Amino acid sequence: MARLDVLKTYKLFIDGKFPRTESGRSWPVRSGVAPKGKKAADSPVVAHLCLASRKDLREAVEAARKAQGGWANATAYNRGQILYRMAEMMEGKRRELEEAVSLVAINGKKPTSRAAAAEVEAAIDRLVCFAGWADKFGQVLGCNNPVSGPFYNFTVPEATGVVAVLPPDEHPLLGLIALAAPALCAGNTVITLASEANPIPAAVLGEVCATSDVPGGVFNILTGTRDELVSFIAGHRDIDAIHAAGLPAAHAASLRAGAAENLKRVVTHADAEFDSTAATSPWWIEPFVEMKTIWHPAAV
Numbered sequence: 001m002a003r004l005d006v007l008k009t010y011k012l013f014i015d016g017k018f019p020r021t022e023s024g025r026s027w028p029v030r031s032g033v034a035p036k037g038k039k040a041a042d043s044p045v046v047a048h049l050c051l052a053s054r055k056d057l058r059e060a061v062e063a064a065r066k067a068q069g070g071w072a073n074a075t076a077y078n079r080g081q082i083l084y085r086m087a088e089m090m091e092g093k094r095r096e097l098e099e100a101v102s103l104v105a106i107n108g109k110k111p112t113s114r115a116a117a118a119e120v121e122a123a124i125d126r127l128v129c130f131a132g133w134a135d136k137f138g139q140v141l142g143c144n145n146p147v148s149g150p151f152y153n154f155t156v157p158e159a160t161g162v163v164a165v166l167p168p169d170e171h172p173l174l175g176l177i178a179l180a181a182p183a184l185c186a187g188n189t190v191i192t193l194a195s196e197a198n199p200i201p202a203a204v205l206g207e208v209c210a211t212s213d214v215p216g217g218v219f220n221i222l223t224g225t226r227d228e229l230v231s232f233i234a235g236h237r238d239i240d241a242i243h244a245a246g247l248p249a250a251h252a253a254s255l256r257a258g259a260a261e262n263l264k265r266v267v268t269h270a271d272a273e274f275d276s277t278a279a280t281s282p283w284w285i286e287p288f289v290e291m292k293t294i295w296h297p298a299a300v
Helices: 055-074 076-092 093-102 111-134 137-141 172-187 200-210 226-235 249-262
Strands: 028-030 045-050 142-145 149-160 162-166 189-193 219-222 241-245 265-269 289-297
Touching: 028 249, 045 162, 045 200, 055 149, 055 162, 055 189, 055 219, 076 111, 076 172, 076 189, 076 200, 093 111, 093 172, 093 200, 111 137, 111 172, 137 149, 162 226, 172 200, 172 241, 189 226, 200 219, 226 249, 241 249, 249 265
Parallel strands: 162 189, 162 241, 189 219, 241 265
Antiparallel strands: 028 045, 142 149, 149 289
């Protein structure tokens, strides 16, 4: 008798734990490469994932808000160390991440093993890059302002708060890291809705976080459909900013409409922008900080 493979069912990653969705729903992720003469919808199932609900989103936001103060008040050097440790754990899971990236065809084309390896390497390097920026971006974005009088006047960046990340379907791992790392290194906590086409790399990234030093609630990962959750992300008043790339026009418009109602920041990028040299700049951090100006008397 032929043996049936035991497919993995990936759970959500919220508050440092792996809960099942409260809705009890899951969906099969297919490879997208069908046998000859059949449609992509008939392609083999490669994994099962939880279908996150509005309540799962709310619980992720609550966990992120609870963790945000401690993460922002940690030293910048410590945040950099934790992000670097996360990169180390990704390095140790390179083969698993490469397999996750190459499991599913995107736009009808499955990534080659070389392309998957290149994406994982780029994602690790991008995380190391922003780990390095954690204790340096303040000197670039802040300043010592010239004033008339016996005072020092400093402008310093502070974390905005809770940031929702919506990565593109193209490059589901690199896109996620490129959008999340700038927010994390500045002291924000993150909720991400994984790529809908291939959410498996994001699910594996949750396992990376669980075995590294990332505090619970700092990085939360949901898997589900944009049609169901984007409007709730846009309208949630305890999400302070959104960082997205490669979204369909209707979803991007929904995010902007939510921002108009509750004044959250919405930053969206074209498909390929996260893969450019410019995406390693501290100016990718700038939208997710607030500037605080401090006056201090100078010795006379």
